[in-house]
Amino acid sequence: MKDLLRTADLSRADVELLLATATDFAKDPMGAHTALANRTVAIYMTKPSTRTRLASESAVAHLGGTPIFIRGDDLQLGRGETISDTAKVISQFASAMIIRTFAQADVDELGKSSTIPIINALTDDDHPTQLLADWLTIRENFGEDISGRKFTYLGDGNNMSHAWLIMGAIMGAHVVAATPEGKWAPDAALVAQAKKIAETSGGKIEVVHDPELAAKDASVLYTDVWMSMGDPESERAEKSAVLAPFAVTSHLMDLTASDAIFMHCLPAHRGEEVSAEVIDGPRSVIWREAFHRRTTIQALLYHLVKGEIKGNK
16 A cells, blocks of 8 residues: 555555554654655645644654655645645655545645655544544553443534544444534544444444443543634534534543543633543543554554555455
């Protein structure tokens, strides 16, 4: 597999390989400091970022490479050059490209037209690099045996809910997405895809609309901001009112398993999707989760450039 364009591209074996390598990089960040020696990695972002940019640039540097950060208006794309032409040019200068943007179709086109690995670092549809960091954090807390555990996402049925369901299915986990019904529920086709993966992995996929039912006995409560970049401001009041029952509060955490943890991809809005006492409390693992953005992107670059990610086909 040349690229990581979607979470669903990964096989269970790929995820296990990446988590093992990321664990090594967490202990020894410079353990493969010549892997990208004298090579460059393009990091193209049309959406601003804190964690993804820092994680990506430091991952490249720790592998001995040089990161080239490119803003959305730095390329000729804004003047009408095609994505295909841009991909062919970047392929002549860089050994890989990390992209964070809006349209999944743009990432797909880059993958199709480039000769170098393309890594999706967030689109409006998916967020595979975040889920690798999430699952490494989960594994650090609960180990490899997740039988009998439930992993719950609460809130907007957005790209994070999609990636959460797909990765959980790949890992053979019992994964729940608790969202409102209607336009802020996860994409139905994506849910069906996750359920199909779970049929062979031994996982269980549920979409429910009762936050208390979803939180009951869960090992993880996970959430994301209610207003993502690009969401129309005109929907804020309506969306906030509909999502309010899905906010992660101390009450919901009290319903979880005794060793449950709270997770968030960040940035967070205290008092909206999560209360301050939860996100800043002793069961929150958000900073370790953020730390693993670097270790997992580093593992991805290391194995993709070497052609060692096989994919699920």
